[in-house]
Amino acid sequence: MTLLPDTLLSGYRSFVQGRYLQETQTYRALARDGQTPETMVIACCDSRAAPETIFGAGAGELFVARNVANLVPPYNPDGEFHGTSAALEFAVQALKVRNIVVMGHGRCGGIKAALSPGSEPLSPGDFIGKWMSILQPVAETVAANALMTSGERQTALERISIRTSIANLRTFPYIAARERAGELRLCGAWFDISTAELWAMDPETGDFQRPLVDVEDAVI
Amino acid sequence: MTLLPDTLLSGYRSFVQGRYLQETQTYRALARDGQTPETMVIACCDSRAAPETIFGAGAGELFVARNVANLVPPYNPDGEFHGTSAALEFAVQALKVRNIVVMGHGRCGGIKAALSPGSEPLSPGDFIGKWMSILQPVAETVAANALMTSGERQTALERISIRTSIANLRTFPYIAARERAGELRLCGAWFDISTAELWAMDPETGDFQRPLVDVEDAVI
Amino acid sequence: MTLLPDTLLSGYRSFVQGRYLQETQTYRALARDGQTPETMVIACCDSRAAPETIFGAGAGELFVARNVANLVPPYNPDGEFHGTSAALEFAVQALKVRNIVVMGHGRCGGIKAALSPGSEPLSPGDFIGKWMSILQPVAETVAANALMTSGERQTALERISIRTSIANLRTFPYIAARERAGELRLCGAWFDISTAELWAMDPETGDFQRPLVDVEDAVI
Amino acid sequence: MTLLPDTLLSGYRSFVQGRYLQETQTYRALARDGQTPETMVIACCDSRAAPETIFGAGAGELFVARNVANLVPPYNPDGEFHGTSAALEFAVQALKVRNIVVMGHGRCGGIKAALSPGSEPLSPGDFIGKWMSILQPVAETVAANALMTSGERQTALERISIRTSIANLRTFPYIAARERAGELRLCGAWFDISTAELWAMDPETGDFQRPLVDVEDAVI
Numbered sequence: 001m002t003l004l005p006d007t008l009l010s011g012y013r014s015f016v017q018g019r020y021l022q023e024t025q026t027y028r029a030l031a032r033d034g035q036t037p038e039t040m041v042i043a044c045c046d047s048r049a050a051p052e053t054i055f056g057a058g059a060g061e062l063f064v065a066r067n068v069a070n071l072v073p074p075y076n077p078d079g080e081f082h083g084t085s086a087a088l089e090f091a092v093q094a095l096k097v098r099n100i101v102v103m104g105h106g107r108c109g110g111i112k113a114a115l116s117p118g119s120e121p122l123s124p125g126d127f128i129g130k131w132m133s134i135l136q137p138v139a140e141t142v143a144a145n146a147l148m149t150s151g152e153r154q155t156a157l158e159r160i161s162i163r164t165s166i167a168n169l170r171t172f173p174y175i176a177a178r179e180r181a182g183e184l185r186l187c188g189a190w191f192d193i194s195t196a197e198l199w200a201m202d203p204e205t206g207d208f209q210r211p212l213v214d215v216e217d218a219v220i
Numbered sequence: 221m222t223l224l225p226d227t228l229l230s231g232y233r234s235f236v237q238g239r240y241l242q243e244t245q246t247y248r249a250l251a252r253d254g255q256t257p258e259t260m261v262i263a264c265c266d267s268r269a270a271p272e273t274i275f276g277a278g279a280g281e282l283f284v285a286r287n288v289a290n291l292v293p294p295y296n297p298d299g300e301f302h303g304t305s306a307a308l309e310f311a312v313q314a315l316k317v318r319n320i321v322v323m324g325h326g327r328c329g330g331i332k333a334a335l336s337p338g339s340e341p342l343s344p345g346d347f348i349g350k351w352m353s354i355l356q357p358v359a360e361t362v363a364a365n366a367l368m369t370s371g372e373r374q375t376a377l378e379r380i381s382i383r384t385s386i387a388n389l390r391t392f393p394y395i396a397a398r399e400r401a402g403e404l405r406l407c408g409a410w411f412d413i414s415t416a417e418l419w420a421m422d423p424e425t426g427d428f429q430r431p432l433v434d435v436e437d438a439v440i
Numbered sequence: 441m442t443l444l445p446d447t448l449l450s451g452y453r454s455f456v457q458g459r460y461l462q463e464t465q466t467y468r469a470l471a472r473d474g475q476t477p478e479t480m481v482i483a484c485c486d487s488r489a490a491p492e493t494i495f496g497a498g499a500g501e502l503f504v505a506r507n508v509a510n511l512v513p514p515y516n517p518d519g520e521f522h523g524t525s526a527a528l529e530f531a532v533q534a535l536k537v538r539n540i541v542v543m544g545h546g547r548c549g550g551i552k553a554a555l556s557p558g559s560e561p562l563s564p565g566d567f568i569g570k571w572m573s574i575l576q577p578v579a580e581t582v583a584a585n586a587l588m589t590s591g592e593r594q595t596a597l598e599r600i601s602i603r604t605s606i607a608n609l610r611t612f613p614y615i616a617a618r619e620r621a622g623e624l625r626l627c628g629a630w631f632d633i634s635t636a637e638l639w640a641m642d643p644e645t646g647d648f649q650r651p652l653v654d655v656e657d658a659v660i
Numbered sequence: 661m662t663l664l665p666d667t668l669l670s671g672y673r674s675f676v677q678g679r680y681l682q683e684t685q686t687y688r689a690l691a692r693d694g695q696t697p698e699t700m701v702i703a704c705c706d707s708r709a710a711p712e713t714i715f716g717a718g719a720g721e722l723f724v725a726r727n728v729a730n731l732v733p734p735y736n737p738d739g740e741f742h743g744t745s746a747a748l749e750f751a752v753q754a755l756k757v758r759n760i761v762v763m764g765h766g767r768c769g770g771i772k773a774a775l776s777p778g779s780e781p782l783s784p785g786d787f788i789g790k791w792m793s794i795l796q797p798v799a800e801t802v803a804a805n806a807l808m809t810s811g812e813r814q815t816a817l818e819r820i821s822i823r824t825s826i827a828n829l830r831t832f833p834y835i836a837a838r839e840r841a842g843e844l845r846l847c848g849a850w851f852d853i854s855t856a857e858l859w860a861m862d863p864e865t866g867d868f869q870r871p872l873v874d875v876e877d878a879v880i
């Protein structure tokens with residue numbers, strides 16, 4: 001038996017024979033000089049929405065934290081373990097990224113769980129339930145909206161959660177300070193898995209719009 | 221001004237005109253049927269070590285959590301926010317992945333921070349310091365080893381941390397149970413950014429070895 | 441019965457009909473004019489790590505001392521027999537070599553013995569135990585490191601021992617003096633028997649790195 | 661500047677592209693299974709008399725100790741460092757070699773030093789002088805023989821020293837025991853650098869004779 005799943009080994013072989021072979025100098029320089037990504041992406045764990053794939057990103061371009069439903073918890077320096085906050089601190093304070101992009105996506109399982117508050121926990125510890133409660137009470141409000149279909153509620157909360165995470169980003173004092181100083185930009189994006197449409201959030205209004213009309217020409 | 225960083229928009233255009241165009245049916249099926257990834261990867265946020273790139277993974281293949289230094293905290297159902305534990309719960313209990321791969325890499329900034337315990341916090345909240353304390357006291361022991369060079373200490377802790385995370389995975393009752401039942405496999409891997417070498421952990425000894433000699437044929 | 445083992449006689453026949461036939465003039469000149477090697481190698485007795493083979497060295501190129509685990513004892517002019525110190529004295533003072541390379545290798549039996557301090561001596565005189573005690577107390581420290589696997593401890597001590605030997609070289613007054621004068625260079629190297637990788641020690645940091653990426657191109 | 665002398669790196673490149681490439685499976689098997697050499701050679705450090713070259717030996721064939729003038733000191737378990745005795749112990753007790761070959765050679769600088777007892781030490785510690793005193797008082801007797809030319813004295817002591825080393829080998833209890841049991845064979849050989857003649861010692865008489873007449877046909 002191999003030490004890693006066969007599909008990973010086979011994919012690794014392709015990487016080495018293809019991309020790494022073409023970009024060897026880039027990888028070596030990145031190893032030697034360290035990373036200097038301009039952008040941090042906070043994305044979902046979902047296997048269908050890898051930010052490097054969607055943004056066609058090469059080595060060294062994106063610093064990426066991925067958790068269920070691409071959430072940012074509010075600033076809470078209580079001495080507990082906070083993986084996402086640690087990643088933010090490293091990206092902003094050590095790497096001095098110039099952009100943070102919160103990227104959500106359609107058909108998100110975490111958002112779906114947040115919209116089903118009374119459902120059975122996945123395990124007694126209910127880590128998902130607790131994690132998605134970052135979105136309370138907005139999730140409850142959306143869930144209670146009988147005027148929208150379940151599909152509309154799902155999309156609505158996917159976008160509300162992006163706005164919530166961006167609001168939570170601003171509770172980190174150094175993020176707020178750097179944004180005010182014009183050194184850091186906070187963006188929202190939403191990816192439709194089926195059509196590959198990418199919607200970007202307007203920072204003034206919070207509305208999501210498709211930023212690249214000609215790409216759509218290509219797509220569809 | 222565009223709503224997203226220009227390099228992301230440009231990369232997205234390439235994705236849509238290239239990969240998505242070729243794999244449109246795959247994306248549509250994944251959207252319609254939901255994701256069924258066989259493997260979860262716990263990886264670092266580092267911009268030089270994206271698991272989809274290294275494992276040449278297509279849409280739907282890898283469920284990915286990324287945090288600083290690819291750490292798994294020990295099981296602690298205390299009702300606080302635990303992003304990585306939530307991702308694990310979702311992957312194992314809802315998606316029923318068959319493999320979990322903890323993937324570390326060389327020159328990891330988080331590991332470097334863990335080896336400099338007396339250094340200045342990156343911010344008053346010291347989220348990185350607290351997060352990396354998941355590796356205490358082993359990080360202290362490694363840091364105190366004056367016989368090894370700083371480079372050797374770094375590599376040693378990168379590998380010890382993978383073994384520690386795998387041990388922590390086994391503190392989750394349902395992970396341990398599924399592993400015992402032969403339904404779930406826990407793997408460790410370590411990626412060298414400069415040479416693209418991928419080292420896999422031997423589950424018996426904990427040693428890291430390069431799993432694919434014929435891949436090396438290709439590489440170099 | 442022949443006077444020498446058959447495989448040695450057969451190998452000698454190949455040497456005479458092959459290499460010697462081609463290099464007869466070189467051998468005659470070396471006999472007539474004496475040897476003037478630029479480099480001394482201190483290597484292990486291991487049958488898998490002959491320095492002439494690994495460095496593709498021709499007649500007259502390498503002055504070679506080989507002992508178990510390629511150790512250099514500290515300078516100790518006590519009037520006892522010191523084979524390695526005698527070889528050093530001859531190489532540096534009589535032959536005036538310009539480089540000394542301490543070459544270790546993976547899976548070294550001597551290093552393995554040094555990491556098993558309580559094991560049964562190989563004979564009542566325990567020459568191996570005493571010889572490997574040149575590495576005390578560092579071997580004890582490495583042996584006690586429970587965070588590393590036995591394979592990792594082995595590699596760590598193989599490299600620490602090279603650094604120790606190089607430090608011991610500098611306890612010989614004439615070696616230290618010639619190094620200061622820029623007339624003698626001290627190098628460390630480590631050979632992986634399985635992959636044929638050659639790692640060279642950085643003299644500033646003590647780290648080992650592969651010196652020849654383009655050689656790797658060839659290798660594998 | 662490279663980390664190792666250029667000629668070694670260049671020779672290593674040849675090794676990797678040539679011999680290692682052809683014998684990769686052998687090297688991997690030797691790494692995996694460990695070494696099992698049938699023969700130990702005790703040879704001189706001289707750059708012109710590498711045993712692997714002269715015996716055309718492949719990886720894994722010869723366990724080799726090399727010191728100045730290929731000497732074996734008498735058995736002396738005094739708790740001091742004895743590199744050659746440690747190598748013997750490892751070869752005989754751990755590896756269970758079946759042959760030990762003491763190989764001398766012409767124009768040996770150590771033998772020449774032993775024949776010039778009043779000459780200036782190479783350094784204040786006089787490690788060479790002390791080391792060569794293993795051959796006292798026979799070296800003094802040969803040096804005092806005014807009937808022989810200096811060339812004849814040199815060759816005579818080169819051969820006497822081989823017989824002395826073989827006698828010293830028999831002072832090691834386990835070597836004597838294994839030889840009596842027919843499990844270990846002690847051989848002497850002498851190599852002429854200029855003509856590549858290999859002379860082997862007759863174990864009964866101690867005389868040296870050329871073992872391979874047809875090789876000489878090839879040579880000369």
